[in-house]
Amino acid sequence: MPMASYDHLFQKLESQFLLDRAQMAPIVKGFIAEYQSGLKTPSKGIASMIPSFVTSLPTGNETGTFLSLDLGGTNLRVNAVELLGNGEVNIVENKRLATTELKEGTGEAFFDWIADTIKELVTEKASHLFSADQVSGKEALALGVCWSFPVDQTALDKGTLLKMGKGFVMSGVLGRDLADLFHEAFERKNMNVRVCALLNDTVGTLVAHAYANPRTRIGFIYATGCNAAYPEKVANIGKWDEQFRSQFNPEDEMLINTEIDIFGDDTYLPRTKYDLELCQNHSQPDFQPWEKMMSGAYLGELTRLVCLDFIKEGALFDGVVPAGWDKPWSFQTVMMSSIERDNTETRNKSTELLQETYDFASKPTKEDIQVITRICRIVSTRGAIMVAIAIASMIEKQQLHTKDSNSIVIGLNGSTYEFYPYMDDRVHKALRTWFGVEVSERIRIEIAREGGSIGGALIAMLAK
Template sequence: MTDAIFQTLEKEFLLSKQQLEPIVNGFNQEYKTGLKTPSKGLATMIPSFVTKMPTGNETGSFLSLDLGGTNLRVAAVELKGAGKASVHELKRRPSVELKTGEGSVFFDWIADAINELITVEAKHLFSEAQVQGKEALSLGVCWSFPVDQTGVDRGTILRMGKGFTLQNTEGNDLADMFHDAFSRKGLNVKVTAILNDTVGTLVAHGYTNPACRIGLIFATGINAAYPEKIQNITKLDQSIRDKYPVNTEMLINTEIDIFGTDAYLPLNKYDIELDLSHNQPKFQLYEKMLSGAYMGELTRLAAMDFIKAGVLFEGQVPEGFGEAWSFPTMYMSTLENDDDPKRAKSLEVLSNFNCVNTPTVSDIAILTRICRIVSTRSASLAAVSIISLLDQQALLDNKDNEIVVGINGSTYEFYPHMDLRVRRALDEWYGKEISARINLEVASEGGSVGGALIAMLCQ
């Protein structure tokens, strides 16, 4: 009976090349549509206005700032050349009062952190003139919130979300808000670039390996960036495109997380059930099928069918396991990583639920196999992003070029065997001979090194 249920589950999750093909074709069309559709509101294919990639030989000390939903990180990045960099970072967590208060107070708080970095924590990296404010320092800002970007260093702040309701900021230019705070605090710092973390990842890995043509983040969510010829970005006014030399490339933040519709995504019953329980149904359907935020819930939903069939946990739902979102992806990671014959770590994970009887080795093996099936589909779907971006750039047309994909993110880097599964998906799509030309490399974090590099390249 167990074998029959697994066969059904594998039919739901494991995707052949023929099943992946409509997704790749759908994505290829979404790139073309996004390049001509204005980037207002919820948009894909967002121009970064970054038109330079590093050579790997850049040197100097630059500032970067990365603001996410939880933490502020400001960093002094020392570019040493030869693709090497060192990062001196200062991390702060904004209080609820700061996140919901007056915008100018929040930006002053950021300015204070930057001042501490320059004058205390990383003082040794800067010249005396820079520390004293007689010489300007360049800052790259990785702003993980919606911005209507109008230039590499300009962008209108949109509604932020993630618990931020800053007063008197929406509709203002982000760089102006920073510069006003720097002025109030007596800092000679200039925002020379506003960037998305995926663009930062591409640039950061381009410093390590100048052959990099795709920056992919595969973590709680998924996103990708790549260089596109400006003449193809028809959403930009002709007057803007005409400013650049022919064949200039601009880095594009694809926002691939919002690609995909139920017209061509092979949603199974678990995907549909998860989507219905989400506070934003029908949104980010592709991301919900594969990323770290969702794999655990897909596994839990599948496991519930095994419990109902009486082949898992003696048919008894452990207390708490029946609640939506109660089985996070990190539990899957523990199960797949547990090679102890007694499965002690797996039992520890399952102790978070009140099982009627202690889970058996067979229970753990079944649950682990479910994890493996769910995560294998995640790898195949992540490979779709890579395959379609290779198509978009026609990178395989030249049989001699080196193809490098810089990948950053917890799901790719730390989930057991995920890197090997993504590689296997590419092997199955292209055949091993062609797939061997595609180098998947772990990328430096884009918010720090990428932010500093873009600040330098655009100053």
């Protein structure tokens, strides 16, 4: 049946997902209120607006070679980062897989493994970037650590290691100072390396992109998950007592890890029945409500749920649910991306992709693919609107749109933004809806890469 026959279904879906400016307004206002609240609430347990202790951004003219370390859920990346000035860098990397044995062993063995990886980088792979005294250990090397796990940070180079997750259950590390664990391993390995900075990957993204473009004022990650960082006046960090704040000039700006992924509640989020169903069936149903509406981890599942309704209405697959379609999380965001990218006349690629994943009573028609493509476009466009709302709220929090007429630069990293088709255009369109043409044309969203490596090295440099 022609897609036009189901216009009423699409109109209903679009009214729920495609937010206009009036519908965006409560969310922008809600985010700004959460920034204010988070700045006053101590950073314990599940927290937002976490101070990074980084109080300066690079100019792009810095030079020298520094070490950085980036530990994620799977890989350890240790880098020698040569800052060449003029926003240019040269990176030599030593990459290792964090095995289950290491994740479940002793903390001593784990940090010794990290120290060995650094030692190999300095003495072999990147020895040409360091002086003879640095290679031999006569001169200390500065290390910036991008640690993508919870840390209760108390200084730029101090922080208590909290429960890590992602399979990391090493013994003897919980409640220890992270820098101490590194330094003890360096001592065991007779290495002269000092941890100068601990940083979150979002802060690293902001700092790294500021080296390439000093006008950068927001660091944003839009991938499987979502997070953001921006500079905030120290005087506004109400969670600190006066004794703590007195270490800094009140007019200093400190980079804040917003942990924006945990924002949102039903007082201002326009959640649909699909959002609520996804949440109810999630292992953490009341956690990260906003992120569940827009990040790469969830767009595919939302699309699957919408398609189920269209199937029940007879608008897809002749009203027959394909075997496997009722399996939660079986339809992934990467499939949406492939389907939206398929502009061929026959849509054979999309048909083959669906048939590889599900068992159909009869082969999906070209009209079926058109219906799914339109659903994907609607769901992903709301994701773009939610990204724009978050960016708009940080622009307004800093008053970047009214301070001057300069470009407003956002360093953005993440697969959902970079590789999902038309996502950049959709984010810009939503920003234009919110700010109008004059301001939105000043907003520059630039791809930021190597936040953990370049950002870690830069913050180590700034600290030193």
